[in-house]
Structure formats: C-alpha cells, structure tokens
Amino acid sequence: MTLPTKLQEIVDDIASMSREEKLETLIAYAESMPDLPERFKDERSKMEPVPECMTPVFIIAEKLESGGIFFHLDIPPQSPTVRGLASILTNGLNGCSLEEIISVPADFYIPMNLQEAVSQQRINGFIGVLAHMKQAAVKASS
Amino acid sequence: MSYAHPEYLVDTEWVANHLNDANVRVIESDEDPLLYAIGHIPGAVQVDWFSTLQHPLRRDFVTKEQFEEVASTLGITNDTTVVFYGDKSNWFACYALWLFQYYGHTNVKIMNGGRTKWEQEKRPLVKEVPSYARTTYSAKEADKSIRAFRDDIFKQIETKRPMVDVRSPKEYSGELTHMPNYPQEGATRGGHIPGAVSIPWSQAVNEADATFKTTEELVALYEGKNIKPDGEIIAYCRIGERSSLTWFVLKYLLGYEKVKNYDGSWTEWGNLVDAPIEK
Numbered sequence: 001m002t003l004p005t006k007l008q009e010i011v012d013d014i015a016s017m018s019r020e021e022k023l024e025t026l027i028a029y030a031e032s033m034p035d036l037p038e039r040f041k042d043e044r045s046k047m048e049p050v051p052e053c054m055t056p057v058f059i060i061a062e063k064l065e066s067g068g069i070f071f072h073l074d075i076p077p078q079s080p081t082v083r084g085l086a087s088i089l090t091n092g093l094n095g096c097s098l099e100e101i102i103s104v105p106a107d108f109y110i111p112m113n114l115q116e117a118v119s120q121q122r123i124n125g126f127i128g129v130l131a132h133m134k135q136a137a138v139k140a141s142s
Numbered sequence: 143m144s145y146a147h148p149e150y151l152v153d154t155e156w157v158a159n160h161l162n163d164a165n166v167r168v169i170e171s172d173e174d175p176l177l178y179a180i181g182h183i184p185g186a187v188q189v190d191w192f193s194t195l196q197h198p199l200r201r202d203f204v205t206k207e208q209f210e211e212v213a214s215t216l217g218i219t220n221d222t223t224v225v226f227y228g229d230k231s232n233w234f235a236c237y238a239l240w241l242f243q244y245y246g247h248t249n250v251k252i253m254n255g256g257r258t259k260w261e262q263e264k265r266p267l268v269k270e271v272p273s274y275a276r277t278t279y280s281a282k283e284a285d286k287s288i289r290a291f292r293d294d295i296f297k298q299i300e301t302k303r304p305m306v307d308v309r310s311p312k313e314y315s316g317e318l319t320h321m322p323n324y325p326q327e328g329a330t331r332g333g334h335i336p337g338a339v340s341i342p343w344s345q346a347v348n349e350a351d352a353t354f355k356t357t358e359e360l361v362a363l364y365e366g367k368n369i370k371p372d373g374e375i376i377a378y379c380r381i382g383e384r385s386s387l388t389w390f391v392l393k394y395l396l397g398y399e400k401v402k403n404y405d406g407s408w409t410e411w412g413n414l415v416d417a418p419i420e421k
Contacts, residue, residue, distance in 0.1 A: 027179050055174075078229060078257075080176035118175075119192050 003108055004100045007092030014088070014112040022117040026084030033087045036074040047074065048136040055079035057086065059132050061140035068095040069137045073129075081118055085126040089133060098141045102134050143357040146397025150390075151354070152225060152251045154260050161185050166223045167216060167274075171238040172257070173230045173383075181267030183227070183260065187216045187274070191234045191383065195241055203405075209245045210281045217274025220247070227253035227260065231344070231352040237386040240403055244289060246282025252390065258352035288389070290376045290404035292414060295335060298376055299418065304369055305338035306377045308388045309408065313380070314340040316421040329412025333421040335378070339367045343384040346391045360396055371398050378404035378411070 003011065014022060040047070040060055047058035058074040071090050075083045093101055106127055114123055145151065160166045161184050168186040170178050178188040189195065194212055197204055204212065218224060224242060226235035232252055239250045253260070261267070290298075298305055312318045316332035334340070345363055347354055355363070369375060375398060377385040382405030389403040411417055 023176065023179065027176055030176065030180070077180075078177065079174050080180050081174045084176065 003104060004093060004096045006096075007089075007104065007108070010088055010092045011108065011112055014114070019116045022112075022114065026117065027080060028084075029087035029091070030077075030080035030084035033073065033075070033083050033090070036072055040072055040074075044074075048132045048139070055082050057082060057129060057132075059129070059136045061133070061136035063140045064095070066095070068097055069101055069140060070094050071133055071136065081122055082125060082129075085114075085118070085122065086129050089126075089130055093133065098137050101137045104130065104134075106130065145354075145357055145395040147394040150251055150394040151254050153254050154263055154265060157183065157225060157227070157253050157260075158265060160225075165221065166225060167218050168225045168227070168253075169216070169235075169238060170257075171226055171228045171234040173228070173234055177229055177257065179269065181269060184266055184268045184270075185272050186227075187272065189216070189238050191237050195238065203241055203244070206245060206281045206284065209241075210279045213247070213279035213281070214277050217277055218247075218279055219277045220279060221249070223249050223251065225251045225253055227256045229257045231258070231347045231387065232256040233343075233383050233387055236390040237383045240288065240386045240389060244285050246285060255351050255353040262351060287400075288393075288402055290378075290402035290406075292406055292410060292417075294376065294402065295378075295404060295411065296417075298374075299336055302337060304373045304375050305335055306364075306367075306369055306375060306385070306388060306392075307334045307338040307340050308343040308377055308379045308385045309334075309340075310342055311340060313408070314338075316419075329408050331412045331419055333412070333419040335411055336418050336420040338378070338420075339369065341367050341369065341388070343379065343387050346388060354391065354395055357395065360391060364392065364396065371396065373398070374400040376402045376404050378407040380408045381405065382407045 014025060017025065043060070044058060047060045055076055060072050062070045064070050071094055073086050073090060075086060077083070109123065109126065157168060168183055169189050170182050170186045171189045171191060172178060175190045182188070195203055224247060226239045228235035235252055235256060239252060242250050307314050314334045316334070318332065341363065346360060375392060377388045377392070379385040382403055385403050385407065389401055392398040392401045
C-alpha cells in the first residue's frame, strides 16, 4: 500500500513513539487544529457530518487551483482526542489529489499502534472521520 | 426539599475554596481523557475510566491490590475526602466515584456541574500535573451490594424487581444496538432486559450547566415510572458509565438504599447466549 507522502511520514513518526509521546502528540495536534474559517460558519448544512463520532464533527472539502483537496474540520475544543486524531488526517491529506485520498485504506492506522494511547471506540470514530473525508472530497470534486 | 445525602455533592465554589486543602483530593475523570492534559482544576489528578480503573486483561475492574496502588500513587489516604468531576455531565466522575465506593472509600463527593460549570464560570484551568507524596492506602473488600452481575439480573427478572434502563430511547426499543454515535460498542442483539423501564440518564441533569435536577424533579421522574425508594433496583446502560450517574442520583440524591449498577450492561446482556430480551 502506498500512502500519500505526508501521511506516511506521520504514520512512521507516530509508530516510533512511546505511549506518552503519542498522547503529547495528539494534544499538540488537537491544539494546532485551526478554527473553521468564518466563511463556512453559516454553512453547517453543506458540511459532511460524521455520525460515528460522539462529538459533533463536521467536514468540508475545497478543491484548490492546484487540483488538490483541502479539508476544513469543525470539532469542539471539549473533544481533544477527536480533534487530535482528525488532525492527523488533515495534516496528512491536505493538498492531496482525490485519487490519493480515496485510496487510503481504512486500516492504514494500524502501524501507529494508537490503541495503546486511546480506546478502540476512538479509533473507530477516527476511521469514520476518514470515510466522511473521502465523501466530502468526492463532493468537492464533482 | 434538599437531597437525601447532600454531603455527597459539592459546588464549584466549595472546590475553589479547597484547592489547597491537604485533606481533599480532586480527581478529574472524563469521557475524553485528553481533556485533563488540555487544562484541569489546579491540583487535580486524573483517573481514566479505562487505563486507570479497568483490569489490564480481563473485562473487569482493577483488583483490590491494584486499586490500593492507584490510590497510593495519587497520594490518597483512607481519610482523604475525594471529589470527582468530569466532562459529559459527570458520567465518568460518577463511574469513578462508584468504583471508589466499591473498594470502601466512602468519603467521596461529586462536584455538581463538572467541567461544564467550572468552565462556564471561567474558573482557572492549568496544565501543570501535580505530584503528591505516596501514601499507603488500604482498600476494603469489594462491596458487592452496589454492583450487579449477570446472575443478579436473572434473579431480578424472576422476582420481578425493578430495573432502570438509562440508555437512549432508541437503544431501549432495540432500533439501535449501540449508543447513538458509538457504533463500535455494540451488541449482537438489540432491545432491553425484560421488565426494565426506560429513564434516560440525561433526564436527571440540567442541560444548561450539567448540574443535577432538584429533588422534586427527580422524585417525579423516577417515582413516576414506579422506581420507588423501597425497591431493590438495578440500573444499567451499555458499559455501566451512564448508569453510574443514575445510581448516584438514586442512592445519594434521593436516598434509595438498595441500588446496584450493572456494569456488564448491554454489551454483556445483548451478547449473552440464552438471555431473555424484550423489544
């Protein structure tokens, strides 16, 4: 399986970390997630909801002039674990082509061994976010 | 009308005034465990329902000896007043409190409103993780009078004693085999335990600030569904966390004496071969 370069780098990086480092990284990712741009704030209805997550997660994808896809996510700060996990995906996939995004396999996360840091239910939510990012990317490209 | 055992509840102001009280240990217990790292009440320690309180191998809680180790590491003595708070209207704070009670630590309290109210009042949150001198804690034998196992449920059905299903209406009806938005914690069958009444946990708390409803409102809620003070009651949900909140409400806010939490809950019952189910 070939992942987009940036996502592969993140996966390799996290795979090499201790449990504590993984938690710190997730927190850093959660805190660095940008706010939803003002222009989307009234457009919740156009965004892709992620019912697999406990917290309200909304995703919107834009097609860049370069042809790549850029994701904006809206996740409340009260849910840092979800924000941190989703941030792995936006950091790894923003700017990628639609083909690269939709070919990310649902089990790409396994080498990161995230389950030593977060519960399995979170990981399933994480996979839900990926699936809905793919749908948002398709929508943005059509 | 005040709560039956108001000493089990403190408000945010009380906690703010006891941050430097050596006899008080404040514990944060969240649904999202990273929240503690993002910011917590100054001096508070963290207890995670999964990584701290669950047995590392079996589906069970930590053993008595492991619990002693947890309490000793957190600098808790047998006389420490332990105050719990957390996100999601104190679900997991109640769960942690229940487990402390299970191992005999009865000097426990919930901070009414949890993180939600503390944040709303713009009280301080810090990232600094405190460390306390290690203690030698000695736990009591597990108090089985507050914990129900599957065999207790079969007896409860047989004797037609009351049960409260605190899950969402769609989980109760069997439309969903999991909590809305938690598809992964499922069961192979949907529905509820025969005889259980549906009283979703959330009806016991005020949505605006996550505090508990008044005694009058709680009495109307539970007695209205025939969950009476003299009953031998078992509460359950999906993994036992939401029903810990209901257990807390019935036991300490309303003063019901015989209430158990069934932590196996639907993820056990809905997967148990030969167990009766109603839809």
